[in-house]
Amino acid sequence: MTPGAEGEVPSPRRRGLITLQNSPLARKIITFNLLGLILLVGGMLWFTPSRDNLVYQRAAALVAEAELIADVVEARLPTGVPVNLAAGDGLDATETFARLDLRGGTEALLFDTQGSLVAQAISEGGASVAGLERGEDGTLLTNALNRLWDMAAGLLAPSAIPPAGADRIADARALGLRALEEGTVVETRSDNAGHTVFAVAAPVLQDGRAVGAVAVRSAAGEIDRLVRREREQMLRMFIVGVLVSIGLSLMLASTIANPLSDLAAAAELGRDRNARAMSPGRIRIPDLTGRPDEIGRLSAALRGMVAALYDRIEANEQFAADVAHEIKNPLASLRSAVGTLRLASREDQRQKLLEIIEHDVRRLDRLVSDISNASRLDSELVKEEEKPFDLLRLITTLNEHLGEEARAKGIEFIADLPAQPIIVHGLENRLAQVFVNLITNAISFCEEGDAIRIWARKRENRVLVVVEDTGPGIPENALTKIFQRFYSERPPEHFGNNSGLGLAISKQIVEAHGGVIWAENIRPTDADPASEPLGARFVVGLPV
Incomplete structure (x- = not known):
């Protein structure tokens, strides 16, 4: 058939991704894919363990730094001689702290046992160290996403970190006094801007007795910047993931939505009242x-x-x-x-x-x-609902009634059926109509002295039911026509007694049950096919 012939379905037209902007299915695919990605990234940001790890590592580093400074002070103390840090007796604390090289905005303070500030050192930045350079700042988009996240996190889960006092020296003094009694202590606070501040206090010991305390305070927001930078990297990957997800979703949707749209358009064309005016030929499904x-x-x-x-x-x-x-x-x-x-x-x-x-x-x-x-x-x-039934019992019942009619006309009626039942699934009354048609047709064509034989055999997954007669047979030119509606090949004396629908209805019923029916003439073995037939044979095959 040529491409333009009747009933030929043309190839679906090629359409780009831009047509998906009006596709609800495409929007759903993209939305659902993005929801999964957003939930994944949001969960990672919300429950991220990296902040806790960074906090622990920074606190541990600050403890080590505070204890190291305390060890430096202890190393410069004389042994066996009482020391008064406030009076500078035995130690020049100011000169010792002046030599400390602190980095990253760290502040170190030395207190005596009375809480008096003895010395103080503040980081001035210092030269950068190769390998520890900070990464580049975030992009405009990631900065905006970061701010949105901070706002949402602040609303949904306000920070549980207690605020720092107005006087940082007073806070450090209080922490140092605690260290004199408890040993090294760590405290986490937040400043007025909400930035996290770590403070560590370690005791200064002389001969096992605390003579002062070193308090080390981190720069405000140091951890927040590290977490923000890590979140920045995650948000960048999120943006890349969003773009990739949208692109893949569009590709997936284009392979689903466009073909479905073509199929729907073809189906709608057949539904519309003016379909004939739009498409005079057949509706063409892609x-x-x-x-x-x-x-x-x-x-x-x-x-x-x-x-x-x-x-x-x-x-x-x-x-x-x-x-x-x-x-x-x-x-x-x-x-x-x-x-x-x-x-x-x-x-x-x-x-x-x-x-x-x-x-x-x-x-x-x-x-x-x-x-x-x-x-x-x-x-x-x-x-009607198909049910299993015994086909042989049905045929036997029909033989009892129709056999009497045949014998009354002087026709010999022979039934050759197996002893074992044959169970088929179908409509019993409709299949009965088929065999009634075949047997009554055989009776109508036979005369006195003729014979009718009905027999059945089971062949693997099928059963064959055959109705044979010794009547005049079927004209050769009618073998392919007798199952057509309104076709009737009968003697003139029977004109008008049949509608010509019986065999057509029988064929329709048999095929509805997944079976086959055909007709043939009975001829002598090895005889000339053009010789006069000995009768007619109708064969019905049904699945079992």
């Missing part, structure tokens, strides 16, 4: 069967469904045309008989015309009844 996924399956299913619907529509149209044609024949005969009846003067002519009228009325009644049954058959086959 061919996506090459995709090894659910969309490919959906495309194949829709294409098959549309093809089945068009076949059903065409069958209904053909059925309606056949019905009109079949009804016109008896109606024309009736019209002619009624018109002639008015002109007939002899009683025998009038009686003959009345017999013709009565025959045509019976023919119309039979035809309308058969047409009604045929038109309801599809819906009934779908609605």
Whole structure:
């Protein structure tokens, strides 16, 4: 079939990602992917252990620094001589602290046992050390995200760190007095700007007796800057992840939303009232069967469904045309008989015309009844529930009734059925209708002295039921037509006694059960195929 032929489905049109801006499915895919990423990064930022690790490491480093300074002071104290740090007796504390090289904004203070400030040293920055340079500042976007995070964290979980006092010297003095009694102590505070400040106090010992305390205080916000820098790196990765997620989501959505949109557009075209004006030919479902996924399956299913619907529509149209044609024949005969009846003067002519009228009325009644049954058959086959039943018992019951009819006509009726039951799934009354049609057809074609044989055999996963007769057989040119609606091949004396729907209905019922039915002539073995048949054979195959 050429690309433009009727029923041919064109390839789906190529569309870019920009068309997904109007796709709810694409927006959902992107939203759900971003939600997962946001929850992951937000959870890492909220429950991050890095801040705790940094706090611990910085506090441990500050403890080591405070104890080291205390050891330096202790090393310069004389042994065995009482020392008064405030009076400078035995130690020049100011000169010792002046030599301390503190970095990073650290402040060191020395107190005596009374809490008096003896010496103080403050970091002046100093030269940078290779390998310890700070990284570059964040970008405008990450800085904005950082501020938003700080605001949200401040609202959802206010800091539990106690604020520092207004006088840092007083705070250090209080911590130093604690160290005289408890040993090295660590304290975490926050300044007025909310920055974290660490303070450590370590006792200065002489001969095992505390003679003073060294308090070391970190620069305000030192840990906050480290955490912020780490968060900066995470936010950068988050931005990259967002961009990658959106790009991949758009690619995924383009392989889902665009084909679904094409399929929906084709289906909607068939739904619209003006579909005929828009597309005079068949509705064309995009061919996506090459995709090894659910969309490919959906495309194949829709294409098959549309093809089945068009076949059903065409069958209904053909059925309606056949019905009109079949009804016109008896109606024309009736019209002619009624018109002639008015002109007939002899009683025998009038009686003959009345017999013709009565025959045509019976023919119309039979035809309308058969047409009604045929038109309801599809819906009934779908609605009725299939059940398992014994096929041989059904055939035996039919043989008992129809066999009497055949024998009354002088026809020998033979049944050859297995002893074991054969269970099939289906509609028992509908399959009974099939075998009634086949047997009554055989009886109608047979004459006195002929024979009818019905037999059944099970073959693996199928059962064959055969109805044979020794009648005149089937004309060769009719073998392919006898299952068509309204086709009837009967002697002239039987004209009008059949609607020609029986075998068509039987074929429809058998195929609805997943079976097959065919007809053939019975001929002698090795005989000329053109020789006169010995009878007719109808075979029904059903799954078991």
